[in-house]
Amino acid sequence: xxxxxxxxxxxxxxxxxxxxxxxxxxxxxxxxxxxxxxxxxxxxxxxxxxxxxxxxxxxxxxxxxxxxxxxxxxxxxxxxxxxxxxxxxxxxxxxxxxxxxxxxxxxxxxxxxxxxxxxxxxxxxxxx
Amino acid sequence: xxxxxxxxxxxxxxxxxxxxxxxxxxxxxxxxxxxxxxxxxxxxxxxxxxxxxxxxxxxxxxxxxxxxxxxxxxxxxxxxxxxxxxxxxx
Numbered sequence: 001x002x003x004x005x006x007x008x009x010x011x012x013x014x015x016x017x018x019x020x021x022x023x024x025x026x027x028x029x030x031x032x033x034x035x036x037x038x039x040x041x042x043x044x045x046x047x048x049x050x051x052x053x054x055x056x057x058x059x060x061x062x063x064x065x066x067x068x069x070x071x072x073x074x075x076x077x078x079x080x081x082x083x084x085x086x087x088x089x090x091x092x093x094x095x096x097x098x099x100x101x102x103x104x105x106x107x108x109x110x111x112x113x114x115x116x117x118x119x120x121x122x123x124x125x126x127x128x
Numbered sequence: 129x130x131x132x133x134x135x136x137x138x139x140x141x142x143x144x145x146x147x148x149x150x151x152x153x154x155x156x157x158x159x160x161x162x163x164x165x166x167x168x169x170x171x172x173x174x175x176x177x178x179x180x181x182x183x184x185x186x187x188x189x190x191x192x193x194x195x196x197x198x199x200x201x202x203x204x205x206x207x208x209x210x211x212x213x214x215x216x217x218x
Binding site for chain 1: 148149151152156159178179180181183184186
């Protein structure tokens with residue numbers, strides 16, 4: 001299955017969303033959080049993102065969602081360093097809806113391209 | 129190519145809302161088929177293969193879902209979804 005990585009400035013936000021996505025989509029999908037700075041403050045680190053990608057990757061690709069601003073930059077910087085050899089995909093998607101859509105698509109056995117597209121299409125989804 | 133559109137109505141179990149895990153199970157069942165499948169509730173219509181669209185229906189326990197499938201495997205899709213809905217648990 002395609003792995004999902006959730007990158008946030010906040011440890012709680014990344015972990016809470018990972019728990020929600022896992023509850024909706026099922027435990028078989030690897031949804032890995034990367035949030036907060038090592039000292040417990042708000043922030044993102046390349047190391048945390050790299051570790052989360054490694055945990056999420058089971059060979060069929062990884063979709064990465066980031067919350068805002070420098071979280072996005074942290075991921076982009078990491079992927080430019082060469083970690084992203086095409087099967088790690090940063091998507092431009094709403095954080096919560098994108099994570100849920102991606103996790104469910106992955107749990108249904110969809111390929112990286114389709115999981116990434118579902119996350120990005122979440123932008124157009126109404127909540128009610 | 130022969131196209132078949134069929135429609136059925138099926139009620140959610142009284143104690144199960146179409147949210148979170150039940151909604152995901154429903155969507156994953158729909159995704160096994162090639163047919164276009166929609167679910168209508170209380171005047172709202174959703175793509176049955178979109179988790180966000182299905183969640184946005186806000187269907188509560190006991191609600192009657194109107195399922196429409198359009199495509200070669202439409203009857204099989206509706207059979208599977210009907211069984212899925214009847215068997216949903218929280």
